[in-house]
Each structure stands twice: as C-alpha cells, then as structure tokens.
Amino acid sequence: MKRHPALVPLSHDHHHGLVEARRLRRAAEADAAGRREAAQAFGRFFARETRRHFQEEEEALFPLLARPGTQPPALLLQALAEHALIRRLVRELTAAREPEAGLLTAIGETLERHIRLEERELFPLVEQTVTEAELEALALDEGAGPGRAEEAEQVLVDLDEGAGEGPLWGTATEDLNATLLAWPAGGGVPEHVNHERDVLLVVLAGGGTLVDEGKQHELRPGRAVVVRKGRSRSLAAGPDGLRYLSVHLRRPGLEIRPRAAGP
Numbered sequence: 001m002k003r004h005p006a007l008v009p010l011s012h013d014h015h016h017g018l019v020e021a022r023r024l025r026r027a028a029e030a031d032a033a034g035r036r037e038a039a040q041a042f043g044r045f046f047a048r049e050t051r052r053h054f055q056e057e058e059e060a061l062f063p064l065l066a067r068p069g070t071q072p073p074a075l076l077l078q079a080l081a082e083h084a085l086i087r088r089l090v091r092e093l094t095a096a097r098e099p100e101a102g103l104l105t106a107i108g109e110t111l112e113r114h115i116r117l118e119e120r121e122l123f124p125l126v127e128q129t130v131t132e133a134e135l136e137a138l139a140l141d142e143g144a145g146p147g148r149a150e151e152a153e154q155v156l157v158d159l160d161e162g163a164g165e166g167p168l169w170g171t172a173t174e175d176l177n178a179t180l181l182a183w184p185a186g187g188g189v190p191e192h193v194n195h196e197r198d199v200l201l202v203v204l205a206g207g208g209t210l211v212d213e214g215k216q217h218e219l220r221p222g223r224a225v226v227v228r229k230g231r232s233r234s235l236a237a238g239p240d241g242l243r244y245l246s247v248h249l250r251r252p253g254l255e256i257r258p259r260a261a262g263p
Helices: 005-027 032-065 074-095 101-129 132-136 149-153
Strands: 166-172 176-183 188-193 199-212 215-219 224-227 232-249
Touching: 005 032, 005 101, 005 132, 032 074, 032 101, 032 166, 032 176, 032 188, 074 101, 074 166, 215 232
Parallel strands: none
Antiparallel strands: 166 176, 176 232, 188 232, 199 215, 199 224, 199 232
C-alpha cells in the first residue's frame, strides 16, 4: 500500500508496534517469569515509542480531521478511544506484580487491531480529505521523536520530570538502552532472572531494597548498583516510593531467519 510521504514515519512506527503486539500475544503462553519479562520489555517499548507516537497523532494529525463547526469522523473518535484504552491497559500491566496471560493478550490484540484501523481506514481518510499543504506541514521527520533513528541527537533529559509508575521515559542509541522507572510504596519488580545483559541501576529519589541472589541491598538517592546477568533479583520500593534509571547495552534488533526445517 503506497502511503503519503508525510504519513510514512507513523506507518513505520506501526510496523514496530505490530511486532511488539505479536511478541506480547506469544508471551501470554509463557510461564510466569516469561510473562514478567515480556511485560517489562513492552513497558519500555511503550514508554520509548508509543507514547511519542500517540502524542504526534493527537497533536498534529488528528486535528486535521476535526474541522471547526463539523462533526468529527467516527473513525477519529474510535482512534482516540482506543488510545485511551491502550494507555489504561498498559497502566494495569506496569502495576501488575504478576502479569496475567489474559492482560498480555488483551493489550496485544487491542494494539494490533488499532494499528490495522489506522492503516486501513483512518490514514486513507486523511489522504482523501486533508490538503496537500496540510500534510506537508506535518513534518514528521524520520529522525524526530525518541523512538526514531536520530534520537541520539537528544543529549539532555530532565530525569525529575514525569509522573506515574513503571517506565516513564526511555531512549536507545546504537549501543545503549536507558529507561526511567518509578514505583509507589510497595511496588517494584518481582523476582526474576535476566539472562541477556548486565544492568546499571542509578537511584534518583525515594528508596527501597534490591535483592540480588538472596542478598539485600539498601537503595537510596545517589547510590548505583550493577546487577549482573544470570542472577536472581527483585526490587521493592520503600515508603517514599522509588525512582531510578536503568541502563544496559542495547539488545540486538529483530532478526528475520528462515524457519527451521522440522517434521
């Protein structure tokens, strides 16, 4: 399907969203540890990619379909409602200590259905009804926004900003991933093992306890700890909550490989 150049960056975002939605749906069949890992990975993706994507649509694209004095198209209202639903489901996911399979499935299916709606119906409506000048004015460059290729241009971030819980912000370069997370009192990350990467945690505010291979470590502002891969760990926020930065080497991108031969 040929897409207007002004909408191509958003369509590229949709491609990545479909990949993540399918991963989430597959993870619903995993054990509890697999579901936790998938939920955390999707939370980082949502904070780094989808929040920015939704904001661009709501602030730049959708207003082009909401003309003064006219009834907004039903497709536009549906897309906005689905944005709100996906945000609510992701809040439930990041707050869940033990993500249920049904929740992973619901988010994966809802996100995929939403993307299909925009690609097959909403974007064609935009291309049919919005003027060429208005589309060109969108200026959604491939390098704009924290989820796209040139995000490394952004070098200064205020880690004190942003409210909520779970992943609040994230970024990635060719080498590194960084995620800002916050948990309320009693919240945190259940016991799990990360087999892929060593992780550096830097405490920004609040406090709590990190349990690494059964050994407890007090967390407080100004403290940093390296959690090595292959070790069992959990994290619990103290009475003042916990806000910290998580940094690790970037995981390799999605690889498309031939399906292994088998019976």
